[in-house]
Amino acid sequence: MKGTITQEAVYQSLAKVMDPEIPVLNILELGMITEVTVGAESIEIKMIPTFAACPAIEVIKQQIRTAVEEDLHVPVTVIVDKTVQWNSNRLSPEAKEKLRNFRIAPPQILQGEVEMEMLEHTVCPHCGSENTYLRSPFGSTLCRAIHYCRNCGMMFEQFKPLS
Template sequence: MTITEDKIYKALEQVMDPEIPVLNVLDLGMITAVRIGENDTVLIKMIPTFSACPAVELIRNNIRATVEKELGASVTVEIDKEAHWNSNRMAESAKEKLKNFGIAPPQIHNGEAYSEILMHTACPHCNSENTYLRSPFGSTLCRAIHYCRECGHVFEHFKPLE
């Protein structure tokens, strides 16, 4: 089998985030480089969504195992120390998937006042902006907890990170 970048990216579509299983590593913008070397070896560079993310090693192993299985290639996965993840790297389709999963997606972050962005979060269940921040800390470090005054749902918000 000839290994191509397209085939590698197709295999990467199968590597899901262990904390949000509706998103893959491409949806999240975690892949920064894919290279095919001699003897069809593959190098994949990735960045974690959060520097202290406890799932980084699991994700690296899942990337390696999935691409090796799909393409029969030797795969190395490295953390890209030159790039830094921010929530603007997420694909628009990822934000829709998050919303359908019941998590408010991050807003675009352009250096605006972080507290203002965090306070104005639409409910992923009813789209109301009549919500309030219950806690800046959710089930993971990258999420906050909000309450919707319209539909009564408590929901998580994937924090915008710059």
């Protein structure tokens, strides 16, 4: 390995890996990385999907491998960390703001179990109104719900709160 590779360098590479379903968010903002181990001649990265049945897991693992190997020129192993379960509180404040700007309502902060009320009372990312209703708990992906805003008349998705 040429020179010493730092964890900071690995994280800089990881920041380039965008979520394939929400391309304005990177995997660090989503809280998907649980551990980075820089070895003498390789790097091991542990990650978690945002949803247990996420169809993009293999794509994301490959994108992680490609980004880090291209930037740092060492072999990279990506492992799905089965000791940690993703929850929506792992989203960074930057991720929540980017979701709003992308017109997806971010999830509320969870303290305990997910309640139906958390889906029903969602602020519209288009106009900021709280005068919205849950149209369907099932959106375009497993991690989203569909809402309607009575004020601006826009339909929008919400990134579901998950515990």
